[in-house]
Amino acid sequence: MPTLTAEKKLTQLQKLFSQMDRALIAYSGGVDSTLVAKIAYDVLGDRALAVTAVSPSLLPEELIDAEEQAAEIGIKQELVETQEMDNPDYTSNPVNRCYFCKSELHDTLKPLAIARGYGYVVDGVNADDLHDYRPGIQAAKERGARSPLAELGVSKLEVREISRLLRLKWWDKPAQPCxxxxxxxxxxxxxxxxxxxxxxxxxxxxxxxxxxxxxxxxxxxxxxxxxxxxxxxxxxxxxxxxxxxxxxxxxxxxxxxxxxxxxxxxxxxxxxxx
Missing domain, CATH: 3.30.300 (GMP Synthetase; Chain A, domain 3)
Structure with a gap:
């Protein structure tokens, strides 16, 4: 059974999105960004758009999952290609590799959001991610992206509890980073x-x-x-x-x-x- 905390944080997330006019979600198909996409769509309807970055670091099977989940939620999804493999700062695999990956992602998403009239780009970073070494978070912040889950202190466990509360059948999907x-x-x-x-x-x-x-x-x-x-x-x-x-x-x-x-x-x- 979901906890009262999960129910409360779901309400807080819904309120956060109600304060946005239009939102573009950096949507990978993982449990975090899928929850964000679900809540965004429930609150904003067609004013929410899920955008999935396609590159060699994403398994074709994961892309299929992302497409199926977006279709079940009802949110419109678009695919964009990212070119992080063309950047030697990424392919040389330094300790801050993720910074260059997320820079490429958000340098792709931000102009798209502006061109389409989406005032916000949001991602699925959760509160637990803030306690790990995640240089990509800084890259997203520098480009103005928001992280509703992290902003409201929603942990990975709570992401799964809220997903289960919303009857998302992939609530227990294993994490699948790039x-x-x-x-x-x-x-x-x-x-x-x-x-x-x-x-x-x-x-x-x-x-x-x-x-x-x-x-x-x-x-x-x-x-x-x-x-x-x-x-x-x-x-x-x-x-x-x-x-x-x-x-x-x-x-x-x-x-x-x-x-x-x-x-x-x-x-x-x-x-x-x-």
Whole structure:
């Protein structure tokens, strides 16, 4: 059952959008931006527009999900292509890579919003994101974007509670950040590498493992699963077949992270350096 806090914050979000005339939502199809799109559409109707950025760092399957969810909500959706792969500041994969990604995104969305008469560009950043290393948040702020969830202190858990309250069937959808987050800082990002890691994750999801990551370092794939799924995985998966599939995709070595999946794990190198 949703908490009173979830109900209260839903009301606050609805009030926030009622103060906007027209809003363009940076919509990835993740649970956060989908909730924002849903509330925006419920309040603003056709004065809300969901815009999805298409690039090699977005899995085709994720784009399909985003389109299906937007259609179910009822909100109008448009696709735009972003060119972050043309920027060496992005592809060289520095620790602030996300800054250049979000700069490209909002440098695309802001002129579109102005041209179409949308007074606000809003995203799905939530309150928990503010406590992680997310340089992309600064890029969005510099370009005038608003983050309703973060502004009202809505946590990731509350995002799911509110989504469930609104009977959104994807309320428990696993987080799916861009594929570039699978690579250690400093390793160059290429389209081929993005496709390789993306196909590997799709393969594992088809085997029934939804909440996972395939981290990539040069020619090595490291599979991250929730700790309580590791034993089952080792016992039930045809390991030689899995290795053969990953090698077919272009990896030479396949490993399993015994610590298990943890969001933002690659940022721990920043913690160590500090």
């Amino acid at each position: 594929l570039s987050s699978r690579f250690p800082y400093g390793e160059e990002i290429t389209i081929a590498k993005l496709q390789r890691v993306g196909r590997a994750e799709v393969y594992l999801r088809k085997l029934g493992y939804q909440n996972l990551r395939v981290r990539s370092q040069e020619d090595t794939a490291k599979i991250e699963l929730p700790p309580n799924k590791i034993k089952q995985f080792v016992q039930n998966i045809d390991l030689p077949e899995l290795v053969a599939k990953f090698q077919e995709l272009g990896f030479l070595y396949v490993t399993l992270d015994l610590e298990g999946y943890r969001s933002g794990k690659l940022n721990q190198v920043l913690e160590i350096k500090n």
